[in-house]
Amino acid sequence: MNDISTGILFAILACLIVISGYFSGSETGMMSLNRYRLKHLAGEGHKGAKRVEKLLSRPDRLIGLILIGNNLVNILASAIATILGMRLFGDVGVAISTGLLTLVVLVFAEVTPKTLASLYPEKVAYTSSLILNVLMKILAPLVLLVNLITNGVLRLLGIRATHATEDPLSSDELRTVVNEAGGLIPRRHQDMLVSILDLENVAVNDIMVPRNEITGIDINDDWKSIVRQLTHSPHGRIVLYRDQIDEVVGMLRLREAYRLMLEKNEFTKETLLRAADEVYFIPEATPLNVQLLKFQRNKERIGLIVDEYGDIIGLVTLEDILEEIVGEFTTSIAPSLSEEITPQGDGSFLIEGSANIRDINKGLKWKLPTDGPRTLNGLILEHLEDIPESQVSIEVERHPMEIMKFTENKISLVKVFPARK
Template identity: 80%
Template sequence: MDDISTGILFSLLILLLVISGYFSGSETGMMALNRYKLRHLANQGHRGAKRVEKLLSRPDRLIGLILIGNNLVNILASAIATILGMRLYGDMGVAIATGALTLVVLVFAEVTPKTLAALYPERVSYTSSVVLQLLMKLLYPLVWFVNGITNGFLLLLGLRVDHANDGKLNSEELRTVVNEAGGLIPRRHQDMLLSILDLENVTVEDLMVPRSEIAAINVNDDWKSIVRQLSHSAHGRIVLFRDNIDEVVGMLRVREAYRLMMDKNDFSKENLLRAADEVYFIPEGTPLNIQLLKFQRNKERIGLIVDEYGDIQGLITLEDILEEIVGEFTTSISPTLAEEITPQPDGSLMIEGSANIRDLNKSLNWVLPTDGPRTLNGLILEHLEDIPDSQLSIEVSGYQMEIIEVSDNMIKQVRVLPNQLKKTG
């Protein structure tokens, strides 16, 4: 070193600091990359993305390569800085060089390049991957040796590199990704994706038409009554039963009944029963994602939900599940949530007691409990443990409500006060 001029040593020191900054920035850029965006670009044929993905397939080797290069450069820079300090300031130059080099390395070889790489990880990584790929080939024996030692040490601690996180997302993490997509995915599409993720947390009982509201015909009624119910039916299919709805005998397509009506000779109770399809039963508690697949696999569109005793609890259709994903269809006969909520001049909301709690939570951003009754009427009755009189003011789960109308042992209308809406809206 004594034969090398001070100017050349300064030039070498600056070059080493630049190389150190390159390694520091490359490390941060590689680790800060969006792995899913990287995988997408690689699948699209992006050459830089392919190089980076190959390097990141073994992150232990990549980190080993970067740290080997960075440490060699920093140690050599420290040695040159010490020589320069002693030439310029004598023995005090060692301390001066140490302090000055520490500050310079921290600012220009660590913080600045790492900040730049964190802000623009794609640009830094795709460019630096060309040099890193070449260095990996040249220094592979050294990298392999160092990784062998570190992986062996990790193995002693009970850790295996090949069992590291593979980057797969669970449903909650995927939900966060969708929410953070912002303008990249239209809000409507985000809602649909989130609804699909929610299917596993919702059961068929949450969407079913309750037992008391199922469109059904008692085949033991007189013939005129049956014909009248068929003629005025607003549904595409009707449940046929004998005396009690738990005694289901079939599911009749109304258009098939109309076809029989066209031929008076074939239009009889016996032929009506013969034309009915076999009933498809669904166990209560079935998650919607499972039931959607079962509908597809069994080529069914409608089913009756039964409890552990075989009693009918309700009815659900394929359209009900699809509406949970994409929103209500305009052809739906059932009242929509918008029809069950009436805004009042004072800012309060008048809500039908039959309104579904999950729909209220989703539409109004409320947090009413969903682990019990499924309607507002049921929630209030459970809270009071009695059938109340109208004009009763209560607080349910932190929501101030006023019962407006009660009839047939059911709460028909409830008003939610505006002060509560301001807190939760």
């Protein structure tokens, strides 16, 4: 070293700092990559992504290589800085060179390259992988030796080193990924994807048409009444029952009824019953994602929901489930949210008591509780623990509410204000 000029030593020191910065930036760039985007690009044949994916398949070796290179460079830089300090300032130069080198390494070999690499991980990782691939082959024996020693130390501590495997994303994590996609995925598509993920958290009885709103025909009615109901029905299928809905006898396709009407000799109660399909029953707690697959597997579009006692409590259709994903259809059996909620000039909303709480939350971006009653009427009755005999004002989850109208033993209209701040 004594034969090397001071200028050359400074040049070597500068090169070592640059190399140290390369190793630091490479480490940050490799570890900051989006692994799912990396897999996608590698699958499409991106050469840089393939190189990086291969290096990251053994992260212990990659980190070992980077740390070996970085430490060798930094130790050599420290030795050269010490020689330069002693040449320029004598014995006190050791302290001066240590302080200055620490500052230079922090700024130019650590903070700056790592910050750049975290901002542009793909550019840094794909470019540096060219050199890292070569160094991995050259320093392979040393890297293996270091890894063997490291793994041995870990085993002495009772830790077994295994190759890390990518944990699959949970539904909540995938939901976060979708929401963070920003402009990469249109907002409408993001909502649909999140809705698909939410299907497993919603049961059929959360979206069903309740029992008292099911449109059906009592097959024991007089024939003229049955024909009138058939010709005026707005639905494609209709429930046939005897005396009460629990005595259901079939599900009739209206187009089949119209066909029988054209064959006047064949249009009787008996032929209607023979033309009706077998009723498809659904347990009340079935999650929507499961029921969607069951509809597909059984080639059904509509089913009656039964509780644990076998009583019919509602009806759900394939369209109802699809609405949870893509939004309301004009052909829905249940009333639309716009029909159940009427904005008022004072900022409040007149809401039907039968309105589903989940629908209210989705439509108005509110957070009314959904872990109990499913309708606004049920939520208020649970809060009051009694059926009110007159108009009353209450507050539920910071939402002021005024009961406006009663129908028999239920609340039919409520004035609800947004939640208090």
